[in-house]
Amino acid sequence: PRPLVALVGRPNVGKSTLFNRLAGRRLAIVEDVPGVTRDRNYADAEWDGREFSVVDTGGFEPDAGGGEPLNALVQRQAQLAVEEAAAVVLVVDGREGLTSVDQAVADLLRRSGKPLFVAVNKVDAARHEGDLPIAEFHRLGLGEVFPVSAEHARGVSELAEAVLQRL
Numbered sequence: 001p002r003p004l005v006a007l008v009g010r011p012n013v014g015k016s017t018l019f020n021r022l023a024g025r026r027l028a029i030v031e032d033v034p035g036v037t038r039d040r041n042y043a044d045a046e047w048d049g050r051e052f053s054v055v056d057t058g059g060f061e062p063d064a065g066g067g068e069p070l071n072a073l074v075q076r077q078a079q080l081a082v083e084e085a086a087a088v089v090l091v092v093d094g095r096e097g098l099t100s101v102d103q104a105v106a107d108l109l110r111r112s113g114k115p116l117f118v119a120v121n122k123v124d125a126a127r128h129e130g131d132l133p134i135a136e137f138h139r140l141g142l143g144e145v146f147p148v149s150a151e152h153a154r155g156v157s158e159l160a161e162a163v164l165q166r167l
């Protein structure tokens with residue numbers, strides 16, 4: 001079977017946009033409303049002639065948890081991801097900077113022993129790499145940090161190539 005790469009992280013950081021970028025198709029629902037993705041979305045993808053699958057772990061809505069805190073919902077998705085995936089990409093928002101939810105998910109991922117990557121999304125232009133607080137994401141201790149713009153296809157191939165090397 002194809003190795004599975006999971007995208008995890010808070011709502012609205014750009015997981016579905018990155019998923020669509022990696023899958024090369026418009027499959028996931030991208031929305032300004034956090035948490036709109038209804039199900040875990042899987043797609044077969046091919047990059048540089050290598051085949052893999054990717055899962056977008058949106059899969060929850062703020063209300064669907066019956067009042068369950070956001071942090072717990074994100075953690076549950078991340079736990080599922082580490083159980084089923086060969087590699088996990090934590091997607092974070094470079095414009096918002098490091099949050100406590102990011103930290104909590106990172107703590108969970110770090111224990112997994114799986115290859116881990118941090119995609120700092122919404123770094124839309126080279127000049128943002130100096131302006132945005134990208135360096136603080138190194139503190140998550142998850143390994144290599146990739147500034148990307150899923151929307152503008154910036155840095156996505158560097159991320160994809162690094163992930164593929166570890167599958």
Ligand code: GDP
Pocket residue numbers: 010011012013014015016017018029030031032034035036037058121122123124148149150151152
């Ligand atoms: P998800 O909830 O993590 O799946 O996030 P989405 O992919 O639905 O994106 C949430 C919002 O962020 C949408 O308004 C996207 O258009 C926006 N977004 C996603 N990627 C980027 C990016 O690279 N740059 C910018 N500026 N916005 C982005």
Ligand code: MG
Pocket residue numbers: 015016017028029030036037058
């Ligand atoms: Mg989504």
